[in-house]
Amino acid sequence: MDLQLSGRVAVVTGASKGIGLAVTRSLLEEGARVVAVSRKNTPELEQLAGPDLLHVSADLTDPEAPAQVIARAVEHFGGLDILVNNAGGPPPGITMPRTGFFDSNDGQWQAIFEFNLFSAVRAIRAAIPKMIERGGGSIINVSTGMARQPASVNVEYGAAKAGLSNLTKALSEEFGSQGVRVNTVSPGAVLTAWWTEEGGAADVLAGMAGADRQSIMDSIAPQMMGQVTGRLIAPQEVADAILLLASPRSASTTGADFAVDAGFVKTF
Numbered sequence: 001m002d003l004q005l006s007g008r009v010a011v012v013t014g015a016s017k018g019i020g021l022a023v024t025r026s027l028l029e030e031g032a033r034v035v036a037v038s039r040k041n042t043p044e045l046e047q048l049a050g051p052d053l054l055h056v057s058a059d060l061t062d063p064e065a066p067a068q069v070i071a072r073a074v075e076h077f078g079g080l081d082i083l084v085n086n087a088g089g090p091p092p093g094i095t096m097p098r099t100g101f102f103d104s105n106d107g108q109w110q111a112i113f114e115f116n117l118f119s120a121v122r123a124i125r126a127a128i129p130k131m132i133e134r135g136g137g138s139i140i141n142v143s144t145g146m147a148r149q150p151a152s153v154n155v156e157y158g159a160a161k162a163g164l165s166n167l168t169k170a171l172s173e174e175f176g177s178q179g180v181r182v183n184t185v186s187p188g189a190v191l192t193a194w195w196t197e198e199g200g201a202a203d204v205l206a207g208m209a210g211a212d213r214q215s216i217m218d219s220i221a222p223q224m225m226g227q228v229t230g231r232l233i234a235p236q237e238v239a240d241a242i243l244l245l246a247s248p249r250s251a252s253t254t255g256a257d258f259a260v261d262a263g264f265v266k267t268f
């Protein structure tokens with residue numbers, strides 16, 4: 001299937017690792033031009049270097065940064081068609097999962113909302129006028145199954161992402177007639193640095209469950225997350241759903257939430 005993404009300009013946040021890296025690689029393979037945003041570059045992202053890829057180093061928790069990133073994309077590639085608000089998860093200094101509501105103070109709630117909700121709000125605010133100038137565009141917000149199925153282990157994160165999912169539907173209504181589509185992709189547990197890095201989710205759960213980190217990733221975490229496939233999700237599986245939503249092939253899909261959660265959310 002030709003996704004008709006050749007020559008289109010995309011901004012992907014959190015592009016140096018995990019889901020964002022898979023999205024960036026796939027967009028480039030489809031002939032898109034990509035502005036990849038993260039604080040630091042990685043060898044994996046550097047391997048994709050070429051005329052169609054621009055890495056912009058930015059800390060998206062800085063309120064000025066999202067608009068600066070969008071402006072840089074327009075300046076470099078001449079416009080904007082696709083925005084993937086993928087950066088999210090635990091902000092610097094916070095490890096997730098957590099143990100419950102009393103585990104976090106105001107500052108931590110605010111940091112989680114800044115990173116998971118407000119950075120996307122600011123990027124969208126800057127992106128929509130640029131998309132409308134070109135007759136429309138596609139915004140994909142990466143949410144989580146926990147936005148619809150709350151869990152006490154990540155209560156602030158789930159609340160922030162529920163805000164993102166709600167915002168997505170509101171925007172789809174307001175800007176649909178101007179050609180801007182807005183959708184969410186909501187993953188279950190995905191095998192990324194969030195899980196694998198030292199001190200990451202696998203280590204935290206290993207401590208809680210009294211198990212080794214490999215067993216957590218191989219079987220315990222998928223079981224805890226109700227993933228009926230019995231394994232963590234591959235980043236590419238999430239990226240593939242994002243690419244379909246980025247593509248004009250999904251021109252009548254807006255305000256939708258695509259679950260890539262291996263059966264975690266059971267509600268309609």
Ligand SMILES: NC(=O)c1ccc[n+]([C@@H]2O[C@H](COP(=O)([O-])OP(=O)(O)OC[C@H]3O[C@@H](n4cnc5c(N)ncnc54)[C@H](OP(=O)(O)O)[C@@H]3O)[C@@H](O)[C@H]2O)c1
Nearest residue numbers: 014015016017018019038039040059060088089189190192
């Ligand atoms: N992994 C999961 O199990 C899972 C499940 C459900 C939903 N999700 C969602 O999927 C999205 C991607 O998660 P992931 O697991 O693929 O992430 P990841 O592998 O941990 O990668 C995070 C990316 O975000 C960047 N980043 C982190 N802090 C940043 C900041 N302040 N400013 C700019 N960039 C920043 C990182 O680069 P730098 O550190 O260099 O900045 C990196 O490129 C998130 O929205 C997350 O909530 C993930």
